[in-house]
Amino acid sequence: MKNTIVMENIHLVDLQAQYRNIQGEVNSSIRRVIEEGAFILGKYVREFEQGFASFCRAKYAVGVASGTDAITLALKAMGIGPGHEVITAPNSAAPTAEAISLAGAKVVFADIDPETYNLDPEKVKKAITSRTRALMPVHLYGQPADMDAFRELARAYGLRLIEDAAQAHGAEYKGHRVGTLGDASCFSFFPSKNLGAYGDGGAVVTDDPLIAEKVHMLRDHGRKEKYIHEIEGHNSRLDALQAAVLSVKLKYLEGWTNSRREKARQYDKLLSAIQGVSTPRVLPEVKHVYHLYVIKVEDRDGLRKKLEEMGIHTGIHYPLPLHLQPAYAHLGLPRGTFPRAEEATSKVLSLPLYPEIKTEQLEAVVEAIKLCIS
Template sequence: MKKIPLLDLQAQYATIRDDIRQAVDNVLEGGAYIMGPEVKKLEQEIAEFCGVKHAIGVANGTDALLLVLDAAGVGPGDEVITTPFTFFASAEVISQLGATPVFADIDPKTYNIDVEQVRAKITNKTKAIIPVHIFGQPAEMDELMKLAEQHNLFVLEDAAQAIDAEFKNKKIGNWGHAGTFSFFPTKNLGGYGDGGMIVTNDDQIAEKVRILRVHGSNPKYYHSMIGYNSRLDELQAAALRIKLRHLRDWNDARRQKAAIYDELLKDLPVVTPYHAEDRRHVYHLYIIQADDRAGLMNHLKENGIATGIYYPVPLHRQNVYESLGYGVGSIPISEKMADRTFAIPLYPELTREDQEYIAQTIRNYYK
């Protein structure tokens, strides 16, 4: 029986092993391990890649969100609108600053936050909006920015899953007032540990974030604000610089394999991902919907195929947010998708043969 993982990081490493080892060895030989030349070079390369003025490396994708919101002045008494159909960090950082997350429902096709639902949630306490480019497909950024401008709101793009994605031929991270990336190992551009990056065209936000990430100090030992210890590791930066050279090709491979799945699964009673024409979807995950999710996932497991649920409990239904008063059915589309959706294997090294085996296994379930 075949064994097909959801993601094969060892297969990726095998293609770049020599370059990664040389990059790591260069750091170890150089002796600069914190905020060294590799971090600076990666920041320059990410800024150029995304077409933005500033890129600032931090310890992880969650810190990236937190530092931007802090720099934007989000705090107690403020509300920040975001999606409940995402990883917990998107709301967690709002709460950590003493603000209140306000959840708006999603578009049933793209799974991204719905602009009209955001509009309905705006109050005089609203300070910011965090759209999440979920699974690698951008949210509807032009309409969100128009809405934000009308109400003088800060927009932070949570692009943890969407580096290299584009909306209307413009890179994600270049639409909002700032954007954030995660370099968690499973991401399209993943390190060998934690890491994150903030991108922005706003000089003031960039300056504040650079101070916040080093304990609020500038220069060292002189503190103008209460900050954080959130620095991108030099070893991670060195490895990420190698991987960044391959990112476009890897994402193109993901898109090609997604198209193969679309074709192989089109006649089956599952819903394949919707790809909006005005967007470059980078398929961090290939998400399908099924009426009998548990049964189908178990069938795939029995045949050696790994799957994953993203995400089983929408954020408004998490125990920690019970006090916000969102009842069952209050955000119906997110709740429905949390019950129906799951990911099947997708990564650049996945073979056509394996994809056909996965599709046939799904087909067998419905016979």
Template sequence: MMPFLDLKAQYVSIKDELDAAVLKVLASGAYVLGDEVAAFEDEFAAYCGVKHAIAVNTGTSALHLALLAAGVGPGCEVITVPFTFVASVSAISYTGARPVFVDIDPVTFTMDPAAIQAAITPRTKAILPVHLYGQMAEMDAIMEIAERHGLPVIEDACQAHGAEYRGRRAGSVGLSGCFSFYPGKNLGACGEGGMVVTSDDEQMRQIRMLRDWGQERRYHHVLKGFNYRMDGIQGAVLRVKLRYLEDWTEARRRHARHYSRLLSTSPSVIKPAELPDRRHVYHIYAVRTGDRDGLQHRLIAAGIPTGLHYPIPVHLQKAHADLGHRAGDFPESEAAARQVLSLPIYPEMNAEQVEWVAAAIDGVAYAA
């Protein structure tokens, strides 16, 4: 059976470097933050094209702290989308603010800029677009609206390491960008990890304090902070993996192009769109189909696992029923939640595996 994601294969490919990096941290005694984390911050900031990067323990923590540093708190509203992983919305709730949803564009699955204006109220404090599946949202239009209303934009780039919009890297367009290094991400830790990137000095200063108990310096607590620090081993692991990220990204993009060629005339699915002004990094290769259950069962029978990202939009989740939404409120998000199916994609795949999946979708063999 083909794996949906093969983390062991990635580890084997760089085993000696990873093992040496981990052992170096163990020998150093610098287990929380430390030199490896600081070096990774510098390297990731350079990769994203920003001045600063602040390493934290998860992508959710990154979102939480970026929102707090932007002034979001009780009584505020933050505009985001319901078709995302629940962490995007939970981070808003952690600040005491209220998530306000707008629908997605059905082609890109990202925030529809045309829906933002109607959602803005005097309580709106920030806009949080989600760069879903590895493709950035329509950032110029979002930024124009945000700047007109004096609102900061916090990019949820947790699925978009290295994605680009008109030549700008994910995380570098808004006030801050937030990344997750959960193991299955394009740049994944051997455990949990996250990062906030920004070119704003004050945002950097506040987030650095907030991640470490609000300390300006040891035992001088300026803010009511959190224990959101990255551990030294994850910093070392991520430094090694960052050196391979572009090669892995190009492998994902190559597999995605192969999928898209093979499925270009498929009667069963609609392939994902990569807009010409963007670089899609294909964290997920998500197709749309009117018979998702049937297609999923057919692929499972052929030994091919699939994923659902995400079958229930956040506004219909029981945990967020207090927001008062009903089915039908965000039709594009709800349609995507019914129709989207994620196919296997990871750098270590080969062309034959891509062809196997494509053949199983329509029950025919495709020419390579």
């Protein structure tokens, strides 16, 4: 069946296509950091932090070593740790939960909304106990969670609200940017993210000066001054080379997001004609930034295999919910605990989508799906 429609392989993401367009600028910014020997923190990290805070329309962005660390350090900065519980989504990437454990707190999962795949506030409410200290909805695939409902829950129960915004740079909820919807927001700059570095990176974004100051200290061995360590911290600085790359890419992010949204609209339109394919359900009050374009189909694994044979590479985000992962067996949450998350993880399929994907490629993906499903 290989290449019956597709002339060349179509990838889930194509970072080379992006690099070709910004190569000159990226190379000279990397060269500048090396020539100046400005590797650790300093002006390149500061410049990116200011640019990213302003992109999020927030007061502070603190660059850290990864999205995982962004969550861990944000929790620690709020004094959340041993003896505390943090509620999050079981269908997210593993680091969402791992980062909570790394802060010393207990991960508590709640089920999701079956249509948006985001955490369901009603289910979260039922999971709140006297040990709960924070709620951490994930803006999964680039679509903001129902933040008004989470804000109301946080207010009613006196909890902190943290956004896992690793997949949602520039997304909006009721006109407000992700990064400003809770007490703190955690971003990842993993290479394939909408704003991706050429290595690992992350940021905590907040309007709260105390959280920003604490994360500043925590990421750099607990210090404000060179040899005075006020607390024990981490080595979790955003690398200056990555910051320089990110500052270049940040200028293009708005345009890339518009392109992702346009391509998603094309997919929506073309796929709506195919029986048995559910396209993403997007809430009217949000701006989805389509880190991933995720459809739902009954025989997901069968379709994926056939597409692969035709040279179309898809992804599954994520194939096994976190409560069923060996790492969380100790939580004692058997299959059936979160039926909606379990159902979603068995049927979701991420289609090729990136700003540079051509309309012909997208049409070829849809034609191939049509052929495989009918």
